[in-house]
Amino acid sequence: MSFTPLPQRIEAILRRAIAQAQSSGALPPVPDDQELEIPIKPAKQSHYASAVAMASARLFKAKPLDIATTIGEHLPENELIGKVEVAPPGFINIWLAEAWIQQQVEVIIAAGADVFSLDIGGEQRVIVEFVSANPTGPLHVGRSRGAVVGDAAARLLEACGWQVHREYYFNNGGRQMEMLGRSIQARYLQALGEPADLPDDGYKGEYHVELGNTLAQEVGDAWRDKDWTAFKQYAEEIVFKNISATLARIGISFDQFFNELDLYDSGAVKETLKALGKAGYTYDAVTWKGASEEEIIKAKRQGTEAATWFRSSQLGDSQDRVIVRSNGDPTYVLPDIAYHVNKLERGFARAINVLGSDHFTESQVVKYGLAALGYDAERVDVILHQLVHLMRGGTRIGMSTRKGEIITLDEVMDETGPDAIRYFLLSRSTDNDISFDLDLAVKQSNENPVFYIQNAHVRCAGILRQLDERGYDPDWDRNADISLLGEEERSFVLKMLEMPEQLQMAYENLAPHQIAFWTLDLARAFHPMYERVRVLHSDVPDDVGKARLRLYRAAQIVFRRALTLMGMTAPDEM
RNA sequence: GCCCCCAUAGCUCAGAGGUCAGAGCAGCGGUCUUCUAAACCGUCGGUCGGGAGUUCGAAUCUCUCUGGGGGCACCA
Numbered sequence: 001m002s003f004t005p006l007p008q009r010i011e012a013i014l015r016r017a018i019a020q021a022q023s024s025g026a027l028p029p030v031p032d033d034q035e036l037e038i039p040i041k042p043a044k045q046s047h048y049a050s051a052v053a054m055a056s057a058r059l060f061k062a063k064p065l066d067i068a069t070t071i072g073e074h075l076p077e078n079e080l081i082g083k084v085e086v087a088p089p090g091f092i093n094i095w096l097a098e099a100w101i102q103q104q105v106e107v108i109i110a111a112g113a114d115v116f117s118l119d120i121g122g123e124q125r126v127i128v129e130f131v132s133a134n135p136t137g138p139l140h141v142g143r144s145r146g147a148v149v150g151d152a153a154a155r156l157l158e159a160c161g162w163q164v165h166r167e168y169y170f171n172n173g174g175r176q177m178e179m180l181g182r183s184i185q186a187r188y189l190q191a192l193g194e195p196a197d198l199p200d201d202g203y204k205g206e207y208h209v210e211l212g213n214t215l216a217q218e219v220g221d222a223w224r225d226k227d228w229t230a231f232k233q234y235a236e237e238i239v240f241k242n243i244s245a246t247l248a249r250i251g252i253s254f255d256q257f258f259n260e261l262d263l264y265d266s267g268a269v270k271e272t273l274k275a276l277g278k279a280g281y282t283y284d285a286v287t288w289k290g291a292s293e294e295e296i297i298k299a300k301r302q303g304t305e306a307a308t309w310f311r312s313s314q315l316g317d318s319q320d321r322v323i324v325r326s327n328g329d330p331t332y333v334l335p336d337i338a339y340h341v342n343k344l345e346r347g348f349a350r351a352i353n354v355l356g357s358d359h360f361t362e363s364q365v366v367k368y369g370l371a372a373l374g375y376d377a378e379r380v381d382v383i384l385h386q387l388v389h390l391m392r393g394g395t396r397i398g399m400s401t402r403k404g405e406i407i408t409l410d411e412v413m414d415e416t417g418p419d420a421i422r423y424f425l426l427s428r429s430t431d432n433d434i435s436f437d438l439d440l441a442v443k444q445s446n447e448n449p450v451f452y453i454q455n456a457h458v459r460c461a462g463i464l465r466q467l468d469e470r471g472y473d474p475d476w477d478r479n480a481d482i483s484l485l486g487e488e489e490r491s492f493v494l495k496m497l498e499m500p501e502q503l504q505m506a507y508e509n510l511a512p513h514q515i516a517f518w519t520l521d522l523a524r525a526f527h528p529m530y531e532r533v534r535v536l537h538s539d540v541p542d543d544v545g546k547a548r549l550r551l552y553r554a555a556q557i558v559f560r561r562a563l564t565l566m567g568m569t570a571p572d573e574m
Numbered sequence: 575g576c577c578c579c580c581a582u583a584g585c586u587c588a589g590a591g592g593u594c595a596g597a598g599c600a601g602c603g604g605u606c607u608u609c610u611a612a613a614c615c616g617u618c619g620g621u622c623g624g625g626a627g628u629u630c631g632a633a634u635c636u637c638u639c640u641g642g643g644g645g646c647a648c649c650a
Contacts, residue, residue, distance in 0.1 A: 007590095041590065051592050054630065064630080089630075091593060134650065176650060201649090299648095307648055318576060318646070325648040332650050357644050360578055386579060387644070428587070431579055433643060435586090444586095447599065451612050463609045470609095505590060517588055517597085524597075531614050538608070552609090574612065 001111045002119040002161065005501035007040035010048055010094060013078050014038050014071060018052075021074040027060055027067065034059055042501075046085070046093035047494060053090035064090025101490045102482045104497055108554040114159075115561050116499040120507060121162030127343050128154040130354035131247070131254075132169040135239040136180045137207055137401040138408040139246045141436060142356070142388045147409075148425040148567070149385055150354035151252045152512035155565050157352075160507045165348065166254045169339060172236055173260040174332065179203065179402075181232025187212025188231065192221055203402050211235055246410050250418045251567045263335045263342070272338040272373070273308070273323065273330070281311045281372040288313070288320035312368040321365055336362065337369030344375055352510070354383045383510050385430035391437040407438060416445035419568045423450035426566055427516035449520050453563065454571055456526040460556035461572035463535050463549065470536065477553075480546035488529050489551050495525045496558045503565075512566070519562040526555060 015038060021027040030036050036056055043049035053068035060067055068086040075084060082097030108115050130150025133143045154164045171177070183203040189196035191213045198204065215223065215234060223230065240257075247253065263269050276282050283289070284306045287299045290313060308324035310333065323334040343351045355363055363384070367377040390397050390407055398405045412421055424444065428434055437444075467476065485493070498518065506514040534540050535548045560570040 039590085039592085041592080043593080045593065049593075051631095054592075057630075087593065089593085093593090171650065174650065179649095302648095304648070322648050327648075329648085331648065336650090357579065359650080360645055362645095362650075364577090384578080389643085429580095432587080433580080446612080448612095449598070452598090455610095455612055459609075459613090466609045501590090509590085513588090520597080521588095527613060528615085530609085534609070536609055574610075 001114065001117065003111075003116050003500045005118070005504050006096075006497060007042075007048065007501055009080060010040045010050070011038045013076065013081060014040070014050060014052060014092070016076045017071045017074040020076065021070050024074070026070045026074065027062075030059060040094075042498065043091075043093060045087070047096050048094045050092045050094065051090070053086075053092065057090070068092045096494065098490060099483065101493050101497075102485050104493055105482050105485070105550050105554045108496065108557055109550065112557060113561065113564075115557055116503060117159050117161065118500060118503055118507070119161040120504070121157065121160055123161060123163055124349040125165060125347060126157055126162045126350040126352060127165045127167055127346070127348040128157065128352045128354070129167045129169055129343075130154075131243075131252075132171065133243065134171045134174075134176050134401075135236050135243065136176055136203060137205060137239060137406060138410065139243050140401065140406050140408055141390060141412055144250070144409040144412075144421070145385055145388050145425045145434065146354045146356060147247065147250070147252055148422050149383060149430060149512055151567050152426055152515070152565070153352060153354060153383060153510060155567060156503065156507055156512055156515065159503055159565060162350075165256070166252075168254045168257045170240075170257045170259045173264060173335065177232055177236065178228060180208075180235050181228035181230075183208055184211050184215070184231040184235045185226075185228050188215050188223060191216035192224065194224075201402065205401065205403070205406055207406065208235075211238060246408070246413075249413060250409065250422060258339070258342075260335055260339070263338045268338040268342060269330055269335050272334060272341060272369075275373055276310060276323070276337075276369070279372055279374070281314070282308055282323070283311065284308050288322075290319065310365070310369065310372070312365055312372075315368040315371050317365065317368055332362070333365055333369070336366050337373075340366050340370055340380060341373060341375065344370070344379060349379065351380045352383065353380065354385070357384050357386050360384060381510060383430060386433035388425070388434045388436050391435050391439075393437070393439045412438075412441060415441050416448075419450050419454070420445040420448045422566065422568055423448055423453075423516060427513055427520075429511065429513050449523075450568060451574070452527075453519055453523045453559065454568070455574060456523045456530075457556060457559040457563065457570045458572060458574050459526075459530055460552045460559065463552050464556075465572070466536055467549070472536075477546040477549040480550045481543055482547050482550055484544050484547040485551060486533075489533060489548065492525050492529050492555070493551070495522055496554065499558065499562070515562065515565055519559075519566070522558070522562065526559075 018027060022029055036059065038050060038052045039055065040048050040050050053064040053071065056067060057064045065086065065088060068090045071092060072084045072086055075081065079100050080096060081094055083095040085093045087093055128150060131143065131147045133139060154166050157164050179199060179201055180203060182199050186196040186198045186202065187209050286304055286306050287296050288309050305326035307322045307326045309320045310323045311320050313320050321333050322331050324330050340351065353363060363382045367380060370377040370380065502515060502518040506512055533548055535545045535552065563570040
C-alpha cells in the first residue's frame with residue numbers, strides 16, 4: 001500500500017480550484033511558457049498553508065488577497081479539506097476535515113508494518129555503497145557514522161519504493177593491505193621470539209599484536225618462512241569476520257562485499273585504463289600538464305619516472321590525477337572508476353555512495369572518470385558526511401588504525417547499546433561534524449532521545465498488555481466509533497500523517513537525519529497526550545476508550561515504522 | 575593559493591523563500607490514588623557570526639568579510 005504525501009494531495013485540490021476559477025473567468029489563464037507552482041506547507045496557524053497567491057500575483061496580475069479568496073471560493077468537492085481561510089498578505093490557511101483525520105486511524109492500522117510507504121522509485125534498482133572500510137582492523141567509531149547513515153539511507157530508499165542493494169567495497173588490494181600483511185608477519189615472528197621489525201608505516205595497534213600472537217599459537221613456527229601475502233590473507237579473513245560481527249550487532253547487513261581484487265582479476269582495471277586512453281583522457285608524463293613550476297622542479301628533484309595521468313582537469317577538476325604510478329601500479333583512482341563502471345553496468349538505475357568528507361576529492365574524480373567514459377555521472381549520488389571527532393574529557397584524541405589509536409564501535413556499544421549510538425550518529429545533519437566525547441558517552445546515552453521515542457512505543461504496548469491482564473477481549477475495540485476522538489487526539493493523528501511528506505523530504509535531500517528529528521517530534525506530541533488521554537480508566541466510558549485504543553494501536557504502528565526505518569528496535573518494555 | 579562543509583538560546587542542535595525563529599539539555603518553580611515518571615505542566619533565555627545584494631517577503635538564495643573543520647599524495 002503506498003501513500004501520497006498530504007501536501008501533494010492538497011496541491012492537486014488547489015490546482016483544480018484554480019482551473020475552475022480560470023474556466024469561469026475569475027482568474028486569467030496562465031501563459032504557455034509559464035508554470036504555476038503551488039507550494040503547500042504545514043503551518044502553525046492552521047494545518048497546512050499555501051503561499052500560492054503571493055507567488056502568482058504577477059502571473060495573474062491581481063492582488064494576492066483577491067487571488068487567495070478566489071481560489072477559496074472555487075474549491076472542488078473533496079473529503080480532505082474541511083475549512084479554508086484567507087489571511088493577509090494572501091495566505092490560504094487550510095484545515096483538514098475532522099472526520100477524514102479520524103478515519104486515518106483505521107487506514108494506518110489497515111496498512112500495518114509498511115505504513116506510509118511511498119512509490120517514488122517504482123521498484124527500480126539502486127545500489128547503496130557504504131562503510132567500505134579497509135579491512136585492516138576493527139571498525140572504529142569514526143567509520144560508524146557512515147555505517148549508520150548508509151543503512152538508514154538504504155531503509156529510506158526501500159520505503160520510497162526502490163529495490164535496494166547494499167554493498168561494501170572491500171579494499172583488499174593496494175598498499176595498505178600489503179602493510180597489514182607485513183605487520184602481522186612481524187608480530188608473528190616476534191611472538192615466536194624472533195627479531196623482526198615492524199615496517200615504518202606498519203600497524204602498531206594492540207589488536208595487530210594479538211593477531212600475530214594468536215597465529216603463533218595456532219600454527220606454531222610452521223609459518224616462519226611464509227611471505228607477507230599469507231599473513232595478509234590470514235589477517236584479512238579475521239578482520240572481515242570482526243567487522244561483520246560488529247555490523248551485525250548494530251543491525252547492518254550487506255547483500256554483497258565487493259572485492260577490489262576482483263576488479264584486477266577480471267581485467268576491469270586494465271580495460272578502464274584502455275578505455276580512458278581511447279577516449280583521449282590519459283597521457284604519460286612526470287608531472288601533470290598545467291603543473292606549476294614549483295611542482296615540476298619538485299618532481300625533477302625526486303627523479304620520478306613518467307606516470308600515467310588522467311586528464312580530469314578537462315572535465316572540471318583542479319588538476320589531473322595519477323592513475324598508474326611510475327612503478328606500474330595503479331593508484332586507487334583507477335580501480336575506483338572501474339568499480340563504478342561495474343556498478344552502472346550491473347543495471348542499477350542509481351548508485352549512492354556514503355563517504356566521509358575526507359573522501360570528497362575521490363568521489364569527484366570517480367565522477368570525472370565516469371563522464372570521460374561516456375557514462376551519466378548524475379546517476380551517482382554521494383552522501384558526504386563530516387567527520388566524527390573523538391574527545392575524551394574535553395580534549396580531542398586521534399583516531400588512526402595504523403597508529404593503533406582506535407576506539408572501536410564495539411567498545412562504544414558495550415557502554416551505550418546499539419540503539420543509542422545509532423540515534424546519536426543519525427540525528428545530526430551530515431553537513432555537521434560530530435564531537436563524540438567518550439567520557440560523556442554513557443551520560444549522553446542516558447539523555448539520548450531514542451529512549452524517549454522508544455518509550456512512546458512501550459507505552460502503546462503497555463496499554464495492550466493491560467488489556468490482556470485485565471481479561472479484556474483482544475478485539476474489544478473492533479467496532480470502535482472513532483468519531484469519539486477529540487481535538488488533542490486528532491492533532492496527534494495529523495502529526496502521524498506528516499510521515500509521508502517527511503519521508504519524501506528526507507529522500508529528496510538524501511538526509512536521513514530528518515526522520516530522526518521528525519520522530520522525536522512525534523514522540524513529543526505523543527507523551528503529553530498519553531498523560532491526558534487514557535484508555536482503561538474508570539473515568540473513561542467504554543466507547544471512548546475503544547476509540548482511543550484504536551488511536552494507540554495506530555501510534556504503535558507508526559512508532560515502530562519510524563524506529564525500524566532508523567534501524568532501531570521498538571521494545572514492548574523498557 | 576584552490577575546492578567542500580559549518581557559524582541560530584549558556585550547551586548540543588533542528589529549521590522545505592512565507593504569517594510572531596523552534597526543540598532538548600542546563601537553570602528556576604510545580605505534578606505520581608488507576609495503561610511503568612526514561613513521563614507531564616509552567617517559566618527564563620535570541621542584534622539567526624559581520625556587511626551588501628536579489629525578492630512583495632531572507633536564518634534560508636547570491637556576493638563579500640571574519641572565525642572554525644576537512645580535502646587538494648605516484649596513501650585509500
